[in-house]
Amino acid sequence: MASELPIGTHLDSDSPANLRAEKLNRHTFWCGQSGSGKTYSLGVMLEQILLNTKLPIVVFDPNSDFVRLGEIRDDATPAAAAELAQRSVHVLHSKPGDGQQLRVRFVDMDIRSRAAVLKLDPIHDAAEYNTMLRVRDIELPARGEPLVDLLRNSDDPAFHSIARRIENLGVVEWDMWAYDDQDVTAVVHSRPDATIVDLGSFEVKEQMQTAALAVLDDLWAHRHDRIGRLIVIDEAHNLCSPSPGTPLEHLLTDRIVQIAAEGRKYGLWLLLSTQRPSKVHPNALSQCDNLALMRMSSAHDLEDLARTFGYAPSELLDRAMTFGQGQALFAGGFTAEPQLVQVGTRLTHEGGSDVAVPLR
Known part of the structure; x- marks a missing residue:
C-alpha cells in the first residue's frame, strides 16, 4: 500500500x-x-x-x-x-x-430502529413494541412475500395490529424493502x-x-x-x-x-x-x-x-x-x-x- x-x-x-x-x-x-x-x-x-x-x-x-x-x-x-x-x-x-x-430487510434491523420507523414508544406503546420483539420468530415469508402480508396471515391478533400500523404510516409503500x-x-x-x-x-x-x-x-x-x-x-x-x-x-x-x-x-x-x-x-x-x-x-x-x-x-x-x-x-x-x-x-x-x- x-x-x-x-x-x-x-x-x-x-x-x-x-x-x-x-x-x-x-x-x-x-x-x-x-x-x-x-x-x-x-x-x-x-x-x-x-x-x-x-x-x-x-x-x-x-x-x-x-x-x-x-x-x-x-x-x-x-x-x-x-x-x-x-x-x-x-x-x-x-x-x-x-x-x-x-x-433494506426490515426484520433484520435493530429492534429500536424498527420501532422508530413505526413510531413505537417502548413505554407508551408497550404491547405493540413487545410484539415487535417477536416479529423474527414468525415463520419466514415465502419468496417475495411482503412482511405486512405475512403479519396479516398470522393467527396472532397482535401481529395484525403491527400490520395496520405499517399500512397506516405508509411504510408498506416504501420502495426499499428487501423480500427475496x-x-x-x-x-x-x-x-x-x-x-x-x-x-x-x-x-x-x-x-x-x-x-x-x-x-x-x-x-x-x-x-x-x-x-x-x-x-x-x-x-x-x-x-x-x-x-x-x-x-x-x-x-x-x-x-x-x-x-x-x-x-x-x-x-x-x-x-x-x-x-x-x-x-x-x-x-x-x-x-x-x-x-x-x-x-x-x-x-x-x-x-x-x-x-x-x-x-x-x-x-x-x-x-x-x-x-x-x-x-x-x-x-x-x-x-x-x-x-x-x-x-x-x-x-x-x-x-x-x-x-x-x-x-x-
Whole structure:
C-alpha cells in the first residue's frame, strides 16, 4: 500500500501535495460552502484511496453525487485508468430502474430502529413494541412475500395490529424493502472496494434515514470483527443533526456520535462532509482529528472551526475566505504539517451537477 495519497499541488509552490494514507484511521471533517468544490474534491480523495489502499469505503450519498465513482473519465491517465478498472465499486440505487436497487430487510434491523420507523414508544406503546420483539420468530415469508402480508396471515391478533400500523404510516409503500432481494448490509459485508449507498431519490426523508440507520447499526453490531472501513457521510447534516427531532433522527445521530466516540478502535472511521460546522452534532465534530477546509466566507464558522480544531493555524484558517474553487486547507494527522492545496483533477465522473441557467 502506498503511504501517500496524491491530492493536488501546493498553492504557494505548485509542488505535489500528498496526504498520509495511514492516518485515515482517524475521523475526518470535510467542510466547504456551496460552490467551493467540496464534493468534487472529496471525489479526488476517494479515487486516491481506491488507487493506493485496500481500505473498503462506504459512502452515504444523499445527492447521488458519487454514483459514477466507478466510471472512469476518458482523459484519465492510462496507468490510473487501468488500476481503477480493477477496483470493485458497488452502487446501490434509490431511483427505481437504475442498476441494483438499494434494499433494506426490515426484520433484520435493530429492534429500536424498527420501532422508530413505526413510531413505537417502548413505554407508551408497550404491547405493540413487545410484539415487535417477536416479529423474527414468525415463520419466514415465502419468496417475495411482503412482511405486512405475512403479519396479516398470522393467527396472532397482535401481529395484525403491527400490520395496520405499517399500512397506516405508509411504510408498506416504501420502495426499499428487501423480500427475496439482496439487502444493503449483505453488499457491505461482501467488502467491495467501495459501496455507494445512493440516498438521493427517495420520496421521503424517513426512507433515507432508515436505509442509513440499517447500515450503521449493522456495522456497529459487527464492530468486533475489527475490519477497517472508511464511512463517508456526505451532507452529514442530513444524518447527524445537532438538534434531532424525530425518533429516527435521534437514533441516527446517537449512532454516528457513538461511532465517532468509540468506533476508531474497531476500525470504523468516519469522514463527515458538510457546508457548515454548525450543521453537524458537536459531539461527532469534536472527535475529528483530520480537517479538510475549502472556501468558507463566514467569519463565525471559521471561529467555530478554530475552537474545535486547534491544530489548524488561525492564519491559514483565515485564508479560507479567499479560496478559489478546489482550493483547500488540510490539517491534522493525515498531513505532516498544515498545507494549502489546489486539489487535482478527477479520474472518474461526478454523479450530480448544477442546474444550468437557460440562455437565449
